Amino acid sequence: MIKRVVDFFGDEGYARSRRRLFYLVLVLIVVADFLVPREHVEYLWERLPGWSAAYGFGSCVLLILVSKFLGHRVGLMRREDYYD
Amino acid sequence: MIDFVHPALLFILGAVPIPFLKGAIRKVYLVLIPSVAILVVLTLEPGSYGVARVIGQEILFAKVDKLSVVFATVFTIMALVGTVYALHLPRAGQHVAAFVYVGCALGVVFAGDYLTLYLFWEGMAFASAYLVFAQGGDRAIGAAFRYLMVHVTGGVALLGGIVLHGLAAGSLFFGPIAGGGVAGAMDIGGYLILAGFLLNAAVPPLNAWLTDAYPEATVTGAVFMSAFTTKTAVYVLARAFPGTELLVWLGAVMALYGVIYAVLENDCRRLLAYHIVSQVGYMVAGIGIGTEMAVNGATSHAFAHILYKALLFMGAGAVIEVTGRRKLTELGGLYKTMPLTVALYMVGAFAISAFPLFSGFVTKSMVIAAAGQDHRALVVLALTMASSGTFLHTGLKLPYYMFFGRDRKLEAREPPRNMLVAMAMAAVLCIAIGVFPERLYALLPYPVAFEPYTGAHVTESLGLLMFTALGFVLFLRALDPENTISIDTDWFYRKGARAFLWFAEKPLARYEKAVSNVSDKVALPLLHGAARAGLRVDLNGVDAAVNGLARAILGGGGALRRLQTGVATHYALAMIAGVIAAITVFAVVWQQGV
Numbered sequence: 087m088i089k090r091v092v093d094f095f096g097d098e099g100y101a102r103s104r105r106r107l108f109y110l111v112l113v114l115i116v117v118a119d120f121l122v123p124r125e126h127v128e129y130l131w132e133r134l135p136g137w138s139a140a141y142g143f144g145s146c147v148l149l150i151l152v153s154k155f156l157g158h159r160v161g162l163m164r165r166e167d168y169y170d
Numbered sequence: 171m172i173d174f175v176h177p178a179l180l181f182i183l184g185a186v187p188i189p190f191l192k193g194a195i196r197k198v199y200l201v202l203i204p205s206v207a208i209l210v211v212l213t214l215e216p217g218s219y220g221v222a223r224v225i226g227q228e229i230l231f232a233k234v235d236k237l238s239v240v241f242a243t244v245f246t247i248m249a250l251v252g253t254v255y256a257l258h259l260p261r262a263g264q265h266v267a268a269f270v271y272v273g274c275a276l277g278v279v280f281a282g283d284y285l286t287l288y289l290f291w292e293g294m295a296f297a298s299a300y301l302v303f304a305q306g307g308d309r310a311i312g313a314a315f316r317y318l319m320v321h322v323t324g325g326v327a328l329l330g331g332i333v334l335h336g337l338a339a340g341s342l343f344f345g346p347i348a349g350g351g352v353a354g355a356m357d358i359g360g361y362l363i364l365a366g367f368l369l370n371a372a373v374p375p376l377n378a379w380l381t382d383a384y385p386e387a388t389v390t391g392a393v394f395m396s397a398f399t400t401k402t403a404v405y406v407l408a409r410a411f412p413g414t415e416l417l418v419w420l421g422a423v424m425a426l427y428g429v430i431y432a433v434l435e436n437d438c439r440r441l442l443a444y445h446i447v448s449q450v451g452y453m454v455a456g457i458g459i460g461t462e463m464a465v466n467g468a469t470s471h472a473f474a475h476i477l478y479k480a481l482l483f484m485g486a487g488a489v490i491e492v493t494g495r496r497k498l499t500e501l502g503g504l505y506k507t508m509p510l511t512v513a514l515y516m517v518g519a520f521a522i523s524a525f526p527l528f529s530g531f532v533t534k535s536m537v538i539a540a541a542g543q544d545h546r547a548l549v550v551l552a553l554t555m556a557s558s559g560t561f562l563h564t565g566l567k568l569p570y571y572m573f574f575g576r577d578r579k580l581e582a583r584e585p586p587r588n589m590l591v592a593m594a595m596a597a598v599l600c601i602a603i604g605v606f607p608e609r610l611y612a613l614l615p616y617p618v619a620f621e622p623y624t625g626a627h628v629t630e631s632l633g634l635l636m637f638t639a640l641g642f643v644l645f646l647r648a649l650d651p652e653n654t655i656s657i658d659t660d661w662f663y664r665k666g667a668r669a670f671l672w673f674a675e676k677p678l679a680r681y682e683k684a685v686s687n688v689s690d691k692v693a694l695p696l697l698h699g700a701a702r703a704g705l706r707v708d709l710n711g712v713d714a715a716v717n718g719l720a721r722a723i724l725g726g727g728g729a730l731r732r733l734q735t736g737v738a739t740h741y742a743l744a745m746i747a748g749v750i751a752a753i754t755v756f757a758v759v760w761q762q763g764v
Binding site: 088089091092093095096108111112115116118119121122123124125128129132136137138139140141142143145146147148149150152153154156157161162163164165166168169 | 429430431433434505506509510512513542543545547550551554555558559562573574624625626628629630631632633634635636637638639640641642643645648649652653654655656657664
């Protein structure tokens, strides 16, 4: 059972169904976010359905860009023998 | 009936027989001690134990309350899991070190005074350093020395703080220090204690020891290390500095610092180590906020973190154990040969990423909700962003490049059975906490009024995480690991040490050589010349005078000796001559006097 699940995420043969499942999940989450009741909202953004999806995507992209900038341009990334 | 068995002693004294046991008996014994310790911790009664006076100070060996019990519970559970993971090791050294390490961590957790705390604190540093030294090889030994140096330095700061605080407060009892939740300004002693604690919590810029040493430790040692040092620091911060504003901001920065570095990382365990920094950030921020809910959140997150982080380290360790490789650029395609490891690792990854039904979801969200209740919008946004980064790395990037991705045709198999069993134990707990959070909430120091499973909260979390996954899919090529290392704050002491050595070897050595040249070329000949001249004066002047005088006395003595004939008539003659001479002298003088 476990092997089959793991294979589903690894084998190229399942790439199509994997992608379909992934997009279906994304859509379902956004739809569900519009339907759930919201009580005790603290901040404005919490009232916006789909906010967390947008924030998650934005955070992910921002983190990648900022880190790679720091690594390549600012020079945090060095050759492996840097300290030798 | 003994009313109190200190769990720390159970481990520290329990480590003594390990080297003398062999085979199956040793394995049974190794599992038995942590199991007994779990039972002991679960049956502990709140109270103070072991009050004594040492060198004029009241000390309190053990203080049991809810905060210490919840940490001790997870520490003993983790000791059992970690020991099972290490059962296949043929040599006793690492088992002994791990037991002493766990014992010292428990000693800190129950310490009622700062002296007891300090002793166990240093014990932890030395026992854990062994787990890095045991790996062997230049890199590990270098990292272990740096680890030890950094912790001993932190320990000195802590000891200095303890002395100053003890003098100022008049007591060494371990409790809240003024400046945080307690009224009054924090003094220098308080700041030194805080610095010692923050170093062990790996708060930037004092974080580099962690990401330097953990990836170099043994496969089984790193699992123990990921669980104890930083979480002991979280415990002491929660005890002494709740509500310290500085910690809120340090925690938020930490949470992001770790995930930013994780993007750049190529070593699988160093990537996980950066996520310790990130996750401990949530706990430090929670303690800084200091409300009951925030401290509950920090405590429960520490509990969950110990288990899922150990699970992640065990998963990465299993890969290192069977392939001998640790760089993401060299790994890939292992899912076919290691499906169980993949599945168990992913449980840890879902738990750290705070997926619903996994442990992180019911603990991390409590910290974020507490920040929201305390009207700290920026902190909420920073911690939420860090959650996205956590899933990006430990849930997507690391497993993708380690287990899936490009197949490098590595020869691999599942790790030894005891390793899988240990991972399964941690995985079951990660899910159990996520599904039944009430059991964990009941252990927390304050009553819990927090419901993690609301519809909005579930969809928000899933939205955040799955759209992070979308970002991952779209930017996959940008995330390809690169064969590099990243500069962190250890640069200062690694390059600093090199600069010091250069200074010692070049300018200092040159100066020393110049000084010795001057003494060789100028001072020594001068001294030799002076000595020779002195010798000549001595021989020809002083000696001649002394010798001459001696010869004269000798000659005079010889002449006088000749007068001593020993013949009575000669003496009689001499006496008569003397008497005549005396009378003559007398007569002359008397005559003149008249």
